Every structure is written in structure tokens, then in C-alpha cells.
Amino acid sequence: MSNPTQSAQKSGDGVIAVTRALQLLEAFALGESHLSLAELSRRCSLHKTTVLRLARTLAQSGYMVQREDGEWRLGPSSGWLGARYQAGFDVQNVLEPALRELTQLSGESAAFYVREGHVRTCLVRVEGPQALRHHARMGEGLPLDKGSPGRVILAFSGEPGEI
Numbered sequence: 001m002s003n004p005t006q007s008a009q010k011s012g013d014g015v016i017a018v019t020r021a022l023q024l025l026e027a028f029a030l031g032e033s034h035l036s037l038a039e040l041s042r043r044c045s046l047h048k049t050t051v052l053r054l055a056r057t058l059a060q061s062g063y064m065v066q067r068e069d070g071e072w073r074l075g076p077s078s079g080w081l082g083a084r085y086q087a088g089f090d091v092q093n094v095l096e097p098a099l100r101e102l103t104q105l106s107g108e109s110a111a112f113y114v115r116e117g118h119v120r121t122c123l124v125r126v127e128g129p130q131a132l133r134h135h136a137r138m139g140e141g142l143p144l145d146k147g148s149p150g151r152v153i154l155a156f157s158g159e160p161g162e163i
């Protein structure tokens with residue numbers, strides 16, 4: 001899966017220390033509550049000493065917290081950052097009723113995505129009645145060139161893409 005931090009790193013734009021710090025925050029998968037220094041190092045392809053310096057710096061601002069067993073978890077500032085991002089979109093009250101109606105008419109799930117660079121993020125989702133389904137979770141970022149929602153976004157942006 002591509003994400004904005006990986007894209008910035010590949011293009012050479014930005015400040016490398018900031019890019020690496022963001023990599024640490026993005027290393028946590030949904031549902032993971034804590035990671036060891038070694039695992040963070042492996043996932044970010046950074047030396048343990050670099051990861052430790054970055055994690056301690058992020059901890060000073062509350063974006064990471066070191067547990068008593070030495071492992072690291074996301075801190076409260078990370079949650080506030082996500083909450084502020086979501087608060088910038090008042091789509092829940094506007095889009096959810098429309099998606100619910102679409103789901104009832106079509107019998108399928110419906111979702112609303114926001115484009116951020118080359119990634120689409122699911123902001124609102126209403127499940128359909130189908131028992132078997134594969135879908136993105138709310139807040140999950142996915143590449144635009146994968147899946148039909150991404151291809152629709154590309155098509156309406158006037159960008160080339162495979163059908």
C-alpha cells in the first residue's frame with residue numbers, strides 16, 4: 001500500500017527527519033496497540049538508534065508513549081490529530097443519509113472517499129445487506145490505482161488509468 005510519507009520519500013521532497021518520524025506513526029497497523037523498538041526499526045527500515053531518537057522526540061509532544069515494558073504505542077496527540085482531521089469534514093451528517101439510501105436502493109455497500117495525492121481515504125461507509133463482502137475500513141488509505149473506487153476517482157479527475 002502506498003501512502004503520502006512513502007511518496008514524499010521517493011520524490012525527495014520534504015525534510016527527511018519529519019518523513020522518518022511520520023513513518024514511525026504509520027508503522028502501527030489498525031488494531032495494533034504497541035510495537036517493540038526492533039519491530040518499528042524493521043517496518044521503517046531504519047536503524048534502532050534512529051528509531052529510538054525519533055520515538056523519544058515524538059514522545060515529548062505526546063505522539064508516542066513508551067510503555068513500562070519498553071515497547072512503544074501511539075500517544076494521545078496522535079488521536080487528537082485524527083480527530084481534528086475528521087472534524088474538518090462534516091460529511092457524516094451530510095453523506096451518511098445519502099449513502100444509506102443508495103445502499104437500500106442497490107442492495108450493495110456504499111462508501112465516500114477523499115483523494116489526498118495518490119491515495120484515497122474512506123471517510124464514510126454504509127454496509128449493505130450482503131453477507132460476503134470485502135471493503136476498506138473507515139480511515140484506511142488505499143492507492144488510487146487499486147479497486148473500482150480508485151479508478152472512478154482517477155476517471156473523473158481526467159487522469160489515465162486501466163479499466
